[in-house]
Amino acid sequence: MTAAASPYSVKRKELAAVPRMKQTRRRTSKKANEAAAIPPQAAPAKGGRIDVRVKFMGDLPAVVGARSIALSLPAEHTVSDLLAHLSATYGEAFTSRVFSSSGRLHHYILVFVDGAKVQVPAELGKTLGKGEVDVIMLPMFGGG
Amino acid sequence: MQIATQAQEAKWIPTACSMCYVGCGILADVRDGVVVNVKGNPDSPQNRGAMCAKGKAGVMNLYNPNRVTAPLKRTNPKKGLNEDPKWQEISWDEAIDTIVAALERISDNPKKLWIQGWESVGDTVYWLKAFAAAFGTPHFTNNGSPTCGKVIHPVEYFSGGGFHQQPDLHYAKYCVLVGTQMGIATRGSYNHIARDMAEARARGMKLVVIDPVGGYAASKANEWIPIRPGTDTALALSMLHVLLNEAKIYDEAFLKDKTNAPYLVGADGRYLRDEKTKEPLVFDAADGTAKIHKDPSLRNPALTGTYQAQGNQGRTAFDLLREHVAKYTPEQTEKITTVPAATVRRITKEFGKAACIGQTITIEGIVLPYRPVCVDWAKGTQGHKHGFHQCWPLKLLNMMVGAVNVPGGILSTSARGELPHHWAPHGGTDGMLEDGGHVFAVPHAKAFPGRTPTKPIRMDLTELFPLATHSNTLLPITFDDPKAYGLSYQIEVMMHTPTNGMLSSYGDLEKVERLFQSMKFVAGFALEINETTLFDDIVLPFPAFLERCDFNAGSGEHSIPPCGHHDFHWQVRLPVVPLAGKIRYPQEVIQEIADRVGLLGDTYRLVNYTFRIKDEYALQPGEHYPVTEVVDRTVRSWFGKDHDLNWFREHGFITLPRTVEEAYHGPSLDARVPIYLEHFLDRGVELKKVLDQLGLEWDLSDYKPLSEFMPCSSFTALEKGDYDLIAVHFKFPFTYGGFANENPWLNELCERTDAYNVLINESVGKAKGIRDGDTVWLESPVSKARVKVKLTQCIHPEVVGIGGHFGHSSPGMPVARGKGINFNSLLPTDIEHIDKISSALDHCVEVKIYK
Numbered sequence: 001m002t003a004a005a006s007p008y009s010v011k012r013k014e015l016a017a018v019p020r021m022k023q024t025r026r027r028t029s030k031k032a033n034e035a036a037a038i039p040p041q042a043a044p045a046k047g048g049r050i051d052v053r054v055k056f057m058g059d060l061p062a063v064v065g066a067r068s069i070a071l072s073l074p075a076e077h078t079v080s081d082l083l084a085h086l087s088a089t090y091g092e093a094f095t096s097r098v099f100s101s102s103g104r105l106h107h108y109i110l111v112f113v114d115g116a117k118v119q120v121p122a123e124l125g126k127t128l129g130k131g132e133v134d135v136i137m138l139p140m141f142g143g144g
Numbered sequence: 145m146q147i148a149t150q151a152q153e154a155k156w157i158p159t160a161c162s163m164c165y166v167g168c169g170i171l172a173d174v175r176d177g178v179v180v181n182v183k184g185n186p187d188s189p190q191n192r193g194a195m196c197a198k199g200k201a202g203v204m205n206l207y208n209p210n211r212v213t214a215p216l217k218r219t220n221p222k223k224g225l226n227e228d229p230k231w232q233e234i235s236w237d238e239a240i241d242t243i244v245a246a247l248e249r250i251s252d253n254p255k256k257l258w259i260q261g262w263e264s265v266g267d268t269v270y271w272l273k274a275f276a277a278a279f280g281t282p283h284f285t286n287n288g289s290p291t292c293g294k295v296i297h298p299v300e301y302f303s304g305g306g307f308h309q310q311p312d313l314h315y316a317k318y319c320v321l322v323g324t325q326m327g328i329a330t331r332g333s334y335n336h337i338a339r340d341m342a343e344a345r346a347r348g349m350k351l352v353v354i355d356p357v358g359g360y361a362a363s364k365a366n367e368w369i370p371i372r373p374g375t376d377t378a379l380a381l382s383m384l385h386v387l388l389n390e391a392k393i394y395d396e397a398f399l400k401d402k403t404n405a406p407y408l409v410g411a412d413g414r415y416l417r418d419e420k421t422k423e424p425l426v427f428d429a430a431d432g433t434a435k436i437h438k439d440p441s442l443r444n445p446a447l448t449g450t451y452q453a454q455g456n457q458g459r460t461a462f463d464l465l466r467e468h469v470a471k472y473t474p475e476q477t478e479k480i481t482t483v484p485a486a487t488v489r490r491i492t493k494e495f496g497k498a499a500c501i502g503q504t505i506t507i508e509g510i511v512l513p514y515r516p517v518c519v520d521w522a523k524g525t526q527g528h529k530h531g532f533h534q535c536w537p538l539k540l541l542n543m544m545v546g547a548v549n550v551p552g553g554i555l556s557t558s559a560r561g562e563l564p565h566h567w568a569p570h571g572g573t574d575g576m577l578e579d580g581g582h583v584f585a586v587p588h589a590k591a592f593p594g595r596t597p598t599k600p601i602r603m604d605l606t607e608l609f610p611l612a613t614h615s616n617t618l619l620p621i622t623f624d625d626p627k628a629y630g631l632s633y634q635i636e637v638m639m640h641t642p643t644n645g646m647l648s649s650y651g652d653l654e655k656v657e658r659l660f661q662s663m664k665f666v667a668g669f670a671l672e673i674n675e676t677t678l679f680d681d682i683v684l685p686f687p688a689f690l691e692r693c694d695f696n697a698g699s700g701e702h703s704i705p706p707c708g709h710h711d712f713h714w715q716v717r718l719p720v721v722p723l724a725g726k727i728r729y730p731q732e733v734i735q736e737i738a739d740r741v742g743l744l745g746d747t748y749r750l751v752n753y754t755f756r757i758k759d760e761y762a763l764q765p766g767e768h769y770p771v772t773e774v775v776d777r778t779v780r781s782w783f784g785k786d787h788d789l790n791w792f793r794e795h796g797f798i799t800l801p802r803t804v805e806e807a808y809h810g811p812s813l814d815a816r817v818p819i820y821l822e823h824f825l826d827r828g829v830e831l832k833k834v835l836d837q838l839g840l841e842w843d844l845s846d847y848k849p850l851s852e853f854m855p856c857s858s859f860t861a862l863e864k865g866d867y868d869l870i871a872v873h874f875k876f877p878f879t880y881g882g883f884a885n886e887n888p889w890l891n892e893l894c895e896r897t898d899a900y901n902v903l904i905n906e907s908v909g910k911a912k913g914i915r916d917g918d919t920v921w922l923e924s925p926v927s928k929a930r931v932k933v934k935l936t937q938c939i940h941p942e943v944v945g946i947g948g949h950f951g952h953s954s955p956g957m958p959v960a961r962g963k964g965i966n967f968n969s970l971l972p973t974d975i976e977h978i979d980k981i982s983s984a985l986d987h988c989v990e991v992k993i994y995k
Contacts (some may be wrong), residue, residue: 055746056280057277057278057280057746057750058276058277058280058282059282059601059602060280061254061255061280061281062254062255062280062281062282062601062602063601067254067280092598093598093599093601095596096595096596096597096598096607097595097598097607100573100593100594100595100596101593101594101596101826102573102593104572104573106595107579107587107588107590108587108590110753112749115749117753134746134749136277136750137277137282138273138277138586138587138750139273139276139277139282139284139285139587139614140586140587140588140589140590140613140614141582141584141586141587141588141589142293142297142307142588142589142613142614142703143286143288143292143293143294143296143297143589143613143614144262144285144286144288144292144293144294144613144614144616
């Protein structure tokens, strides 16, 4: 049932690396000091601890009561450790939204560390880098 | 000669239609900057040159003299369906200043923002979803219908792996449509599958339509079986009984290896589990021992029987299902459904025989099971108080014969692909299908294993619907008395897209009107001043058909593409004419609003993620991008440097090869699919605890692993004799799913086909002294309206059929105003009419009709 060959068909090998694109015709943000625009700075070590800023999005600010919080955590803390810490701090209201009953992270939860998406579950053991963490709960897609 | 000259001057520009959510490939004839014609793009895989009436008439939407083309503000603070907002044109700066000020007033409590984000056909929904998350509100809803996707998406993701379902019309020999006009009048990829359906019928595929209304689908079918509304569960369970207990037709190999049918279930309804691993146990008939479902030594899981396993006794899930459905004999269910017992037996046996269990087919050298039968369902079955269980046993019919994601069976749309990137469904908890596939990076609808219920924070009570994807239908119910649900605040600011939530997303209009009136501030995008826009404080003009610019050109490419072994295709929607008046692209407006409230970077993070924009093309905090650049960055991310926006301007779409295994992914799926919904039990118990804490008494009888028929209020009302008819909704191909009602050509089509009239059976009309064309009262428990009657033999005698979504009253829609009736306005909207699994609002409503 394959459709007839299209002149627009692309072979797999053509989908290779893409170079940086020239950026044109853009304007600069009116809020240059917005939080997300601040480049992550190396968190100063405090006796084996790092300063972590956790930003919450989606449903989670309503659970936590803030859009972001600042924490001082052991430098070796991982993403899993952070989520466990947040669960302990914010209790069942946080845990029930973030984890399934089997302990898996819900598929609508995204975690970014220093702007990079954490792959779940492979990278949950990753440390918290420079300490800029986003924990995001997105709505599910489809209908309604 | 003149005609020839004009033909030579025609400049056909490729783009994508935006008159409904499908997004067909079209060519626009633009002369001197004016669109004079559109036609289907014959090369587009999405629609293969075909267009529907909505698309052909779309040019009239573009040149609608009543379009909104500049920002407006209301000067009359009093809001209501019958209030004149007294609009005043304002500048974009004033409009955005006002919106930003409203957002900043609630920035300390961002959950007070509600965004209705669906505009059905492009990118704006994803941008608004990103902005809502960045703002920190849980209240992002789609203003689709109060049934839209409520059951199909979660069911499909845990039983098929993709977004929607679609019969494989390329191979099917027997197709049953229940409460849907798939491939004949409606559904995703309509203009593609309509031809597939015609070719299947010409090939000899038998089509059976089960529906209270004998509409377009019935007219094309071999057989139309009218059914009493709200009784599909009973019919499906009866068909399962005939299949499993009378005809004994089922795909044993599929059920053993690809479902949880052999899982052992204890007396408490839960799986027997291995003490050590906690994994479900099955009984291996090959060596007479119980072992976990994924034990490498498992050779022949027993499908039937009662066994001892690790000190406990369990029966197979398949046995429980077979025994459960035995009480639904066709003779018993005939009293519920009105479908004759002999008809149930006949079509079930025909279906079972046509399933060709055991046969295979070879496609491009790949040997696959061949199961050329399918039962398909959609809105008609979802829209019920017990909507989940109206649909689920229909899905089970396909599963019993192994006709799931194999040639000829029911296919899961857009579940798997390798190009332009990898996406696929996967197994998880208990070896069951848990993670669905989606070409966009968006969280898919999911009902397995579900969420843990907890005290609500959300005004739509999603926390109390642990198996639902969304629960927007609750908003008109909770806002009246939030404290009753443990909520101590009100939503204050609403933003919305141009679709019309007032008429299309809820029920009882008085309640929806009060909900919208309760908002302290409303801002919305608008094509025209519809009934939702009447409540706006600020109106933002939105691009119309053929002005838009979207990477996502509709659901036909990302969520509901044509199924079967087709190439993957992608088209972008590019403007063929400039924006009218002072209109701006919504993506650019959202950038500015996000920037002004300090959330541009966060919004970009989620836009980059959702659209899978690669790092080298990612939108950067602090920068603003023209929409063309955003789309350009996205197409390069997906299709490589040689396929930029200019390439799409020239070609319109791209195709990429798909393998047979991607098209028919069932055999290669690394997971089982459920026939027994064990997890419903625990979610129900957990929910009961939370409801008890809140002091709420809800009937949770839907939280059971095997479906039962449970009557809805309209069924009971007729039994009591309080009412004598049930109103149901059906769709017209020329108005369905899009921006059609204010279009003068489509209005003419509606008038000439009596689409504005309600259908009642000829015999009922005769008994009531009502003649064809009479104007009568139609009265539901919450609404009463004058309607014009069309008498027909093609409707169940207990039913009033109401098509389309009419009943407009806004002065901004002079073509549509005062024509037909809005079906949703008839629907009682309270907790008793909500499906406790899916949150669907009951769409069959008891009515009286009289002069």
